[in-house]
Amino acid sequence: MSRRDKKEDEDGAGNVFQNLDKTTLIQEARYFNSTPVNPRKCIHILTKIIYLLNQGEKLSVQEATDMFFATTKLFQSKDVVLRRLVYLCIKELSPLAQDVIIVTSSLTKDMTGKEDLYRAAAIRALCSITDSTMLQAIERYMKQAIVDKNPAVSSAALVSALHLSATVPDLVRRWVNEAQEAVMSENAMVSYHALAVVAGARRNDRLSTVKLVTKLSRAPLRSPYALSLLIRHAAKLAEEDQTDAADGYLEFIESCLRHKSEIVVYEAAHALVNSNKSTKGIAHAVSVLQIFCGSSKATLRLAGARTLAKLTAKHPNAVADCAVDLENLISDPNRSVATLAVTTLLATGAESSIDRLMKQISGFMSEISDEFKIVVVQAIKRLCTKYPRKHQSLAAFLAGMLRDEGGVQYKTAIADAIIALVEENPDAKETGLAHLCEFIEDCEHTSLAVRILHVLGREGPKARQPSRYIRYIYNRVILESGAVRAAAVTTVARFGAARPELLPNIRVLLARCQLDDDDEVRDRAICYSAILDSNDPQLINDYITNVPIPNPILLEKALDDHVNSGLAADEPFNIAAVPSAEEPKEDKETPIEIEARKQPLVSREEKYADELKIIPGIEKVGPIFKTCDSIDLTEPETEYRVRCVKHIFARHVVLQFECLNTLSDQLLERVHVRLCHPPGYRLLSEVPCENLPYDKQESVFYLLAFPENPLDSECSFEATLEFVVRDCDPTTGMPEDGSGYSDTYPLEEFEIRCADQFRLRGAADDWEASWERAANAAEACDTFGLSQTDVGEAALAVCEHLGMPKTAIAGDAVKDIRGGGMWRGGAPVLMRARLVAAQGAVTMQLAVRSTQEQVATFLLAAVG
Template identity: 80%
Template sequence: MKARRDGKEEDSNVFQNLDKTTLLQEARYFNSTPVHPRKCIHILTKILYLLNQGEELTTQEATDIFFATTKLFQSKDVVLRRLVYLCIKELSPMAQDVIIVTSSLTKDMTGKDDEYRPAAIRALCSITDSTMLQAIERYMKQAIVDKNPAVGSAALVSALHLSATVPDLVRRWINEAQEAMTSDHVMVSYHALAVVAGARRNDRLSTVKLITKLARTPVRSPYTLCLQIRFAAKLAEEDPSEASEPYLEFIESCLRNKSEMVVYEAAHAIVNLRKSAKDLAQAVSVLQIFCGSSKATLRLAGARTLARLTAKHPNAVAACAVDLENLISDSNRSVATLAVTTLLATGAESSIDRLMKQISEFMSEISDEFKIVVVRAIRRLCSKYPRKHQSLAAFLAGMLRDEGGLQYKTAIAEALIALIEENPDAKETGLAHLCEFIEDCEHVTLAVRILHVLGREGPKARQPSRYIRYIYNRVILESGPVRAAAVSAVARFGASRPELLPNIRVLLSRCQLDEDDEVRDRAVFYSAILDSGNPQLINDYIINIQVPNPVLLEKSLSDYLASGDQSEPFNIAAVPTAEEPQEPKESPVEIETRKAPVVSREEQYTEQLQAIPGIEKLGPLFKSCEAIDLTEPETEYRVRCVKHIFARHLILQFECLNTLSDQLLEKVYVRLDSIPGYKISNVVPCDELPYDKQGNIFCLLEFPENPIETLGNFGATLEFVVRDCDPTTGLPDSNEGYADTYPLEEIEITCADQFRTRAATDDWEQAWERAANAAEACDTFGLTQSDVGAAASAVCEHLGMPKAAISGEAVKEIRGGGLWRAGAPVLMRARLVAAQGTVTMQLITRSPREDVATLLLAAVG
C-alpha cells in the first residue's frame, strides 16, 4: 500500500514498471565494496519478480547477473543469502559456467549454519550435472538423515527432482531415505516416502511390500498417510481381483483417522475406486459430514467430491439431498454452485425449475470456471429430461448473453449443440439461440464452430431458408476466417436442399468478389461442384468431407517427395482423419481449468518410427493400433506390441522394459514365427536395454497379396544377451554375458487392424444405394451370445466399429462404413435377431474390391 498526501491509501505495485535494461545496470552494484544488504535485497527481489513474470534474458545478460550475484556470498545477512540461492536457481538454466559456484554452495551445504544449508542444497542440486553429483553424494546421504528437519526435507525434495534425470544415482540413497521415513517431523517422512516409492515405481512387488509394511505401522504424519493412501489406491486399481482387498481395508480404516486431510483423501480414493453404490456408504457418510462443517474448505471438498460421484452413482448421493439443500444459501458461492449442480443431477424432474431459479440468483457472483460446472450440469439434464429442453435452452441462451471468456462461452455453445444433436424436438430452438448469439459473437473460433453446426444441422430443419440470412450476414460483417466458414455453411444448404440451390448460386457468385482469397477460392470451388450436378462429388466435397490430420498429412507428403518414386499418385485417403470417431465417455461434474492438447496415437509414434531405415518409402501411415501386453505385469521383462498399419506393410513395434536392476540386456530383438504369406523385410533390434529405461524393437513385414491371408497369429520370442551389472551404478561386469530367450504371447492380426471405421451418417442410405453396383458379399452367422445387445457389441468390437453404429431394440442393426488400408472404401450392414436362446446375424458388405468385402465376412466366420 502506498500513502497519498491527502491521507488516503491506494493500491500500487512497486515492480509494475520494471525495465530490464535499468535492472541490469542496478545489478552492477553487487560488485561494489562494501554493499548494503537492504539495497541488494531490493535489487534481487526485482530480478526474481522480472524472471517470474516471463521476462527473457539473453545468455550474456543472465551470465552477467549470475556472476554479479555470486559476489554476495561474502555477506552474512540471512535474508540476502537466501535470495542469492533463489537467484542462482532461476538463472542457472540461462547462464553459462554456473558450475563455478559449486564449491561455495558445497561449503554452505556442509557448514554448521542451518539457516543456509537447506537453500544451498536445493541450489546445488539444481545446477550440478550427473557427473558432479557423484562428488557430493556423500554429503547428500548425510543431509537426508540430518537431525535438522529443514535440511533433511531439502535433500529429499532435491532427490525427488533428480530422480527424473539420474534415477540410478538416487536409488543409491534409498537406505538413508528409508531411515528418514521414521522421522517424527511430518514433512521429512512424507518426502522420504515419495523418494522410496518413486525409486520402486517400476517394481510392483517391491511397492506392494512397502505399502503392506507401512499399513501395519502407525504413521504420525498426515501428509505421509495421504501419500500412502494414494499408492494403495493405485495398487488396488491395477489389480481388480480379491488380492486388492487389503488395500481397500487400509483405505477404509483411514476414514476413522483424526486428521480431516487423511479422512478426505481416503473418501476421495474410495469414490474413485468403488464400482457399486453399496461399497460407497462409508465414504458418502464422511462427505455428508463435511458438507455440514463450519470450515469452508471441508464444505467445498465434500460438495465437489459428491458432484463428481453423481456421474456414476446418483442414487448414492441422493441420501445427502438435505445437506446439499442447506448449502444452496452458503456464503461461499463455489460451494453453493456445486451443491445446486449435484442436486440437479440427482433430483426429480419437478425440482429442476426451482433449482434453476436459485442458480440464476448468484450466477453473476461466481467465476467462469464454476459457471462452466453449471453449464455441464445443465448439459447432462438435457439428456436426462428431454421434455425440459425449452426451459434449459432458454437458460443457456441467457448465459450466452452474459459477460464471460471464450472457455465459458464455448461450454455453453457445446451444450446447445449437444442438445440439438441428441433431441430432435429441440433442434429448432437450439439453432435459433445459436443464430442469435453469432450476431454479436466476438470470438472467431467459436463463430466458425457455430457456423459449421448451422451448415450441418440447418438443412435438416423444417424451414432451412430462415438460417441462411444469419449465415450470409457473417459474409457481410465479419473477418476473413468467419466469412470463409459462412461460405462453406451456405454451400451445404445448396448441396442438401435442391429447392434452395438457385438462391445459393447467387450468394456464392457474390462471394467470388470478396477481397479475401480464401473466401473467393471457396466460393469458386463450391460453385463448380454444385453446378456439376454430380451427387458423388457433392457428397464427398461438401456434405461429408473427410479432413486429414494436418500433422500426419505434412509428414506423409514429405516422405512421398523424399522417396523419389512418384510413379503412383499420392493417396490422401490413407492419411488418418483429424477427428477419428471416439466412444462417448461420461464425464463427471468437476472443474477443468486446463485441457491437455489432443494428440492422435499416430502422431505419438511418428518420431519413434523414424528409427526404421527407408520408412519414407512405405507411404503414409494408415493406422496405429492400441498397444497390447505380451507379458504379465509382474514379470522381469515387460513387452508391449503396437501394430502400425501401412498400405502394403505392417510394422510391429515392441516396447520393452527391463525391471531387473542387476542385469543389462544387449542385442535385444524379437524372433517371429511368421504367418504364411507374410514377408519379414527388416528387423531393427535394441542394442542395449538398461534397467528401467524403455527400448524399442521394430519388425517390418509385407502384407500378403490376398487380404484374407492377412488374418492370423504370430508366435514371438524375445532374444537377448544378459550381462550382470552393479545394481547401484548400472555398470556391467567385464564378462561377455550369455544368450537367453523369453517367450511372449502371440500377436493376432485382425480385420479391425486393417480398417478405419465409422458409424453411419445421415446420408448413409443414399451412400448404400450408390454402392449398389459395387461388389457385394453376404452371409448368415449363428453367434454364441444369447443376448442380442451383447452380440451386437461383440460384433462391433471384433470388426472395429464404434458402438454408435448399433441401432434398434428387439432387432439390432449395425450400419457403418470404413476405409481399407490400401484405400478401398467399404460399407457394412448387419441385422441381428434373437430367437430360441440364440442370435442370428445377416451381414452384407459392399466395396469396389470384392476381396475386401469378403474379408469382413471371413473375419466374422
C-alpha cells in the same frame, strides 16, 4: 502507520525486478570478489539472480560457471541471511555450471558444524550438487542428520533423501532404519518426510509395504501429515488387494474420520469417496463432507464441495441428500465454492427441480468469470443428455446466456451445448437450430459463426421446415466477412443437395454469390452450381453432402512426403487414404472440476508421426492409413516389457516394438526382434535399438510390404526379443567392463487382422441412398452360423472383430449392422449384416459392396 503501509503498497505495485538484464547482472556479480563486501548489497544481487533463473532465463555454461564461483566467495560472510541465500543460489546454478563439486568441502563443513541455521540449507545444497560417487563420503553424515534433534536439519536430510531416491535408490535404502526411527518423531513435518522416504524405498516390494502400513495403522502417529500419507498408501493397497485384507485397510481409513485434525478427516473422506471397493463408508464420508460444506473456513467448504462433486459420477443418490447444504453455498462469497455447488446440484438434481435450479443460478451467472461460467455450461450440457424432456427450458436458458457478454471460449462452450442438444435429441432439433440462427445474426466471432453454419448445413435440411433457415444463412452472405460468407455458400449448397424442392431458389442464391468480391466465395458458388446442375447423385454426395474432412496435420505430412518422394509426377495423390479428423468424445463420467480444462485432441497417427521418421525410405510408402492400438507381447510384471504398434499404409505395414528394461543393474545393447513373418510379406528394412537403459522406453521398427492378394494379409507373426546384456552399476547406470553376453526373450504371437486394414464407421443418415448408388459395384454375400447364442452378444462380437463402433447396431429381436468405410488401398466399402436368433443359434447374413471385388471378398472371408 496504516496510511504509510497503504502508500508503500501503491508504490510497490510494479515489479522492481521486471527489467532485469542478464549481462548487467553478471557484471554486478563481480562485486562478490570485493573485500570487504556489503551484505545488504550482496543479498539484493543474489535475489536478482534467483529471480532471473526462476523466470526461465537461459544462462550459458560459462556465464553460469562465472556466476557460481563469484557466489562461492561469499562463504566467508557471517551474515545469516546472506549465507542462506548463497546456499539457495548454489542449488539453482549447480545444474548449469561446471566444476561445482569444488564447493563440496565447504558445504560438508557447514553440514557437520555447530551452527544449526546453516546445517539444513547446506544439506540441501550438498545433495543437489554431489554425484553418486561422492555421496558415499557423506553417507555417515546423512544418517546422523536424519535422526538429528533439530527438526529443520532432520527434514532437510529426509527431503534430500527423497530427491536422491530417484537417481540412487540403492544408497537411500541403506538409510531406511534411521528414517523409520524418525517416523515416530514429535515434529509433524519430520514424521511426514520420514514416512515418505520409508514408503518410497519399499514401493517395489508389496509385502514390505503391507507390513509398514499394518504396523503404522496401529501406532499413534502424532503428525497429521504423516497420517494423511498413510491413508493414501492404505487406500492404494485396498484397491490392489482382492482378498478380505482390503476390509482392514478400509476400516482403518474409516476410523480416521473421527480424528481431531481436519486434514486427516478430509483425506480419509476423500479416500473412501474414491474407493472402488466397499460402499459402507460412503455414508460416513458424505456426512463429514456435509459438515465441511457448512464450515466457516473457505478451504473446508471448497474441499467438501469439490469432493461431493467428484462423487456425483459414482453415487449421485448419496450426494442428492446434501442438496440443502449445497443450495446454501450458491451465494458463497468464494466463487469457486459457489460454482462447484451449482454444478453438483445440476448433476444430481431431479427432473422436477430443474426449473427451480435454473431460476436460482440465473442471478449467480452474472457474478462469476467466464472460466466458471464454462463449467456451469458443461454441467447444463450433461443435464440435457440426462433429461431430454426438459430441452425447452434448458435450451432457453443457454440461449439467454448466448445473449450475455462473454469471450469466445465461453460462447463456444454454449454453442457446443446447443449443438449437442440438436444432435442427440430429435425433439430439440427445431428449438436448438432456431437459437443458433438468432445467435449468428450478431455473432462477432468468425470461427464460431463458421462452426454454426456448418451445423446448420448438416442438421437444417433434416428439419420439418428447412426453408425457414435459408434467410438467416443468406444474411451472412450479405453482411459478414469473407470466411463467413464462404461457409454460408457451402451451407446453402447443402440445403440444395438434400432438399430438391428448394433447389430452384438455391440456384438463384448461388448465382448471386458468383458476383462476390471474395475469390473463395465466388469459386465455391461456381463449383456448387455446376455440381447441382449436373444432377449426378454420386457427384453431389462426394462433393457437397458427405465430404470427408482429413486430419490437417496428417494431410500436410502426407502431401510433403508425396512431393519429396519423387512419385508426384507418376502417381496421383490419394486424399482418401489420409485419416479423417476425429471428433472429441466427452467421457460420460467426467468428474466435475472448478476449471474447464480442454485437452488438445491428438490422434494416434499424429502421436507416432515423428517416431516413424527414423525408418529409412518411410516418406516413399505414402500417407499413413491407420495406427492400431498397441498390443502387449509380454506380461505386465516381467523384466522386459514389449508392446507392438501396427502402422498401416496402403501397401506397407510398420511394426513398432516398444521395449522397456525394468532391471536397474542391466544395460541392453543391440536390441532387435527376430521376426518370423508369413511367406506373402516382404521385409524391406529393420531399425534396431542400439541401447536400452533401465526404465527408458525405446523402439525397434520393421517395414514390411503387404502381400499382393488381400486374402493373404490376415495372418499371425512369431517374434523373439534378442539383445546383448551388460551388467551395470545400478546407482550410476554405467556398464561394467567386458563385452556382455547374448540373450533372448520369447514374445507372444500377434496378428495382422482384417479390422487393422479397414477404417469402418456406423451408417450415416443417407446410408440407404449410398447402398443403392453402389448397386453396380462388386458384391460378396454369404450366410454364417455364429458361435454365440444371444443375438446382442453376437452383434457386438461382429462389430469388435471388424473394428466397427457399437452405434452401427440397430434393431431388437433382429439385429442390423450397417456401415461403411475404406480399405487401406483406398477402395470404398459398404456392408450390411442381419443377425437372427433361432433354436438357440445365431445366423448372420452378410453382404459387402466395394469398387474392388478382392476387397469385398476379403472382408467377407475375415468374418468367416
